[in-house]
């Protein structure tokens with residue numbers, strides 16, 4: 427299974443339009459960008475996980491023309507509002523061969539999608555409901571949805587577990603999407619080979635709206651699920667307040683509840699701005715905590731052969 431990280435940014439992408447914070451400035455200087463978080467998987471079939479407003483350029487940049495199924499995690503705009511853009515696949519498909527793309531989401535999420543895009547259902551999108559804990563039907567890949575707690579405005583949000591039998595055993599990828607908690611997951615999420623988890627904040631913030639995972643708290647889940655190979659971080663935002671930054675007065679900026687302390691300096695670890703700083707900081711913390719799995723800060727366009 428191969429994965430392409432189509433986007434690794436938060437709901438408004440980074441650098442955020444009109445923002446002069448140190449994170450956006452640094453990224454701007456380096457020409458770095460994080461589009462809205464979405465994932466593309468190739469496993470003998472082409473699976474698109476989430477479809478935000480950047481999907482047109484994401485498909486273009488990565489040369490993607492075929493999508494066999496779409497998996498939507500929840501009904502927030504950055505995860506489904508790009509579905510309309512996929513109409514080009516139907517418009518340019520051969521008329522005799524075209525059939526709507528199986529599109530999976532929970533019933534609650536489908537209510538939100540259909541309110542906006544009822545005209546796509548049956549033509550572009552083949553509406554399919556996911557049932558928690560039950561593998562999705564008609565896919566080659568075993569994909570099992572699990573319930574996640576995200577926010578009041580995203581009831582019915584789910585993550586997905588992808589698993590495949592290979593020559594050397596079963597391989598498993600856990601995709602959590604936006605969440606603050608996962609309950610009653612049983613053994614479904616334990617010991618995956620790969621974990622994709624959001625790091626919307628670096629530190630757990632005083633104000634966490636509308637319910638996102640911070641890198642600091644994701645460490646609890648990494649320790650709970652114990653990924654065997656690699657954890658990838660996605661959905662990265664600029665909401666952490668960097669001490670001394672004048673842009674900290676903006677509404678989105680939030681102070682940490684209790685920053686992690688670097689044992690060598692006795693001071694909090696510095697908040698990362700760009701890709702290199704993120705990767706360095708995460709690696710430092712991984713070594714300090716003696717975590718067994720690798721942690722890769724994903725960036726847009728990152729391609730990984732998982733198994």
Ligand SMILES: [Zn+2]
Nearest residue numbers: 437502504604
């Ligand atoms: Zn999101």
Ligand SMILES: [Zn+2]
Nearest residue numbers: 502576580604
């Ligand atoms: Zn969300």
